[in-house]
Ligand SMILES: CC(C)[C@H](C(=O)O)[C@@H](O)C(=O)O
């Protein structure tokens with residue numbers, strides 16, 4: 201069957217790392233029995249530069265009908281002063297919201313070959329494999345009112361609203377419980393119920409959902425600030441962490457940095473299965489950002505982007521063997537000592553973006 | 568001059584560590600030429616157990632008139648199911664709000680003797696000395712609406728509101744700039760202006776305040792999620808971090824855990840100087856919580872609590888020499904190899920709460 205991918209490279213290093221993904225897609229079409237067709241669009245600052253919007257209606261329509269969206273990264277100082285509604289991030293947020301991608305899966309894995317690249321002690325992070333399940337279409341990201349008002353007397357007021365409804369918390373906790381069953385069967389839910397009413401509701405609904413058919417999974421609750429601490433102290437205590445949009449943003453970034461492998465970490469953003477076809481809308485993107493400071497220098501690490509396509513193989517197309525093959529090709533490349541600059545600890549061969557992409561293709565050939 | 572302290576030990580290990588502070592206060596009265604008088608009150612779960620409120624009106628009145636409040640810690644599973652308005656944390660939040668303690672100073676310091684206790688590599692945290700200045704009376708902690716409403720159909724909605732006015736951001740950034748001048752003259756402001764309107768305003772006001780008389784201080788801006796990452800990657804890049812109530816809660820906990828010295832870290836919460844007397848209302852508390860799991864076992868580390876009294880000497884009473892003396896006594900005790908369980912790495916003498924308190928008194932005697 202033919203599958204349609206929409207590629208949205210975005211800004212900064214986005215286009216450079218997307219080039220390497222294209223090679224991987226071609227490889228699978230030529231050697232892996234897949235039939236991916238690709239289209240390309242603009243998002244973020246590059247879309248704004250082209251037509252004054254952070255994503256065009258045409259590209260939005262393509263995203264809505266694609267079998268999966270492969271997304272690079274957006275933003276950069278160039279667009280610091282563009283109006284709020286058309287800032288680069290607005291394109292990404294609109295994709296998440298309109299495609300209803302409520303479940304953001306962010307694995308934080310420590311690649312054995314990279315255990316030394318972390319700022320944490322080796323025994324603390326070696327073998328680390330946790331999955332953060334972040335709610336992605338609710339909370340303070342989208343709640344209204346969200347505004348700055350002029351109060352007079354030189355005073356302004358900035359307001360954002362954190363809102364969660366029962367069904368939003370229920371569906372994300374189900375995803376977390378289901379994923380935990382395929383892993384170590386443990387979920388830790390994080391909120392600030394001691395300060396936030398949305399946290400009280402979050403805690404209540406997760407607890408209730410657990411009782412309704414997921415009691416085989418171990419459930420723990422932790423305050424989000426304590427959770428941040430525990431991630432730094434002993435991250436291996438966690439299996440799956442489920443949390444809201446803003447806490448998920450903070451905690452998944454901390455978790456990613458723990459591994460020392462930020463340039464390595466992919467993510468998947470999934471919608472609900474369609475009632476008729478069972479298919480989920482999906483967007484795949486690296487956890488890292490657009491890194492404008494290194495754009496164009498060849499220093500970008502394409503692995504997180506390539507691994508994001510790997511997550512698409514796994515979650516959108518159920519091509520588990522192909523996904524495993526790609527993961528293995530990445531691991532082999534690292535085992536051979538190839539490193540982009542961000543993960544070089546000394547003593548290995550430093551390569552640029554293209555060389556890393558081609559080395560992974562060579563490993564695919566060899567496997 | 569006589570100074571009046573209100574001691575609020577609170578719950579869990581709070582009362583145990585407060586006992587050690589009392590010894591230190593007595594020592595200074597006997598040997599340091601101070602004249603502290605103390606009163607004691609109830610807060611948190613213990614206040615709820617006594618009279619159904621997380622702090623009584625009588626104790627609130629005492630806090631408002633005290634020269635400084637010395638606060639232990641609140642909360643514990645025993646009070647998980649008490650009504651929201653009288654939960655243990657409500658007592659602390661009311662103190663912060665009614666005393667208008669808008670500036671929360673949280674130093675994250677790595678004690679040389681403890682560099683090995685961190686989960687981070689020694690070179691990453693050795694010599695670390697950063698100060699987080701957290702806004703403490705605004706943001707999502709206090710904004711309205713803050714409620715859970717029943718939508719029918721089994722659906723509820725939880726809402727919290729993040730609100731910041733210009734003057735709130737201005738006064739906290741002034742505190743940050745002023746403190747930076749006494750340190751390494753660098754401030755990093757953290758928000759999520761790419762997602763939150765309050766973050767846009769935060770960024771704008773900090774930038775403006777910097778221009779109005781603080782341009783000698785280096786100012787940097789960072790997105791709060793990237794800030795969390797950078798804290799883990801290379802914390803020594805920071806001097807003073809200024810951020811809002813919720814991000815400050817998360818980031819200061821991560822920063823505290825980096826040092827491996829959570830049981831060691833004090834904090835100060837300060838109000839504005841009184842227009843007539845110049846005196847600030849103030850509350851001093853350890854960064855760590857009430858640790859109900861070890862309450863009553865003698866394992867609690869009293870150092871963060873004692874160092875919080877040290878911050879009171881420094882910030883409320885301008886007794887800089889006394890504060891330095893106390894810090895030195897703590898450092899000497901650690902240098903001699905005395906450790907409570909939380910900071911024991913093996914090879915040192917493990918002591919209990921009382922023994923640690925008494926060892927610090929002995930060092931004060933010896934200095
Ligand atoms: C780019 C930004 C809007 C986004 C977010 O805050 O969600 C990013 O930080 C992320 O985590 O995907």
Ligand SMILES: CC(C)[C@H](C(=O)O)[C@@H](O)C(=O)O
Nearest residue numbers: 394395425642656659660816
């Ligand atoms: C106890 C709780 C309300 C408090 C907070 O969230 O501010 C605590 O975590 C802190 O950081 O002082």
